[in-house]
Amino acid sequence: MVNGRTYVTTLLDRKIYPKDSIADLYRERWKIELDLRTIKSNLNMEMLRCNTPDMAEKEIAVRFMAYNLIRGNVAESAYWNNENPRSISLKSTYKILNSMRFELRKACETYLSKCRYKILNAIISTPIGKRKRPLQPRAVKRRPKSYSLLTELRKEACENLVNSYT
Structure with missing residues (x-):
């Protein structure tokens, strides 16, 4: 204990x-x-959009790259401001970077360094709130579908469907 x-x-x-x-x-x-x-x-990973294991692996890898990029910005901002990176909001940082993406694409080098400084200051200004969480039920809100889950290969399911009509 x-x-x-x-x-x-x-x-x-x-x-x-x-x-x-x-x-x-x-x-x-x-x-x-x-x-x-x-x-x-x-990062919207509750349901993956792809259908094959290979593409699912790639989709997960891309999401982790995005996560590392966001966390890298959080770490840099925390470093320059002597803060703990875990005290900065990931979601707010994601929103800041996402809102600046078009400006960053067309920015020249001199403007880019000024923009970077503003981004790091914006990131450090979004700490994670220390609030008491309300009691919430542990349930998934996704509504059930009228169709059953596909529990076999699609090809086999199609063959079974064709065989059931003949």
């Missing part, structure tokens, strides 16, 4: 794995879980 919390693990050697380090690892793991949830919700 660490700070009133119980952590269950299969790492049994107390000398190699002290309970404080187990608790620290758990907290770091929890940050990763929250980051994955943020990526899925803020």
Whole structure:
């Protein structure tokens, strides 16, 4: 038990794995879980749009590149302002970068450096709010479809459909 919390693990050697380090690892793991949830919700990854595994892999890779680009801007802004990068809003940074994308495309080099400075200042001005979360139900809002899920290969489903009519 660490700070009133119980952590269950299969790492049994107390000398190699002290309970404080187990608790620290758990907290770091929890940050990763929250980051994955943020990526899925803020970068529209709840439902992938592609149909093949190869394209799904590419779509996920592109989303992670976008996430790293956004987090890179957050980290740079935090560095220049002596702030913690985790205290800056990812969604607000995404909106700032998205709103500036057309100006950045046509900007010349001298204007680009001024624009970059303004962007970094805008990013640092969007901290994550410290608010108490309201109690919410754990449910998905997606409405059910009138069709059942496709649980076999599409080709097989088509053949079964043709066979059912003959």
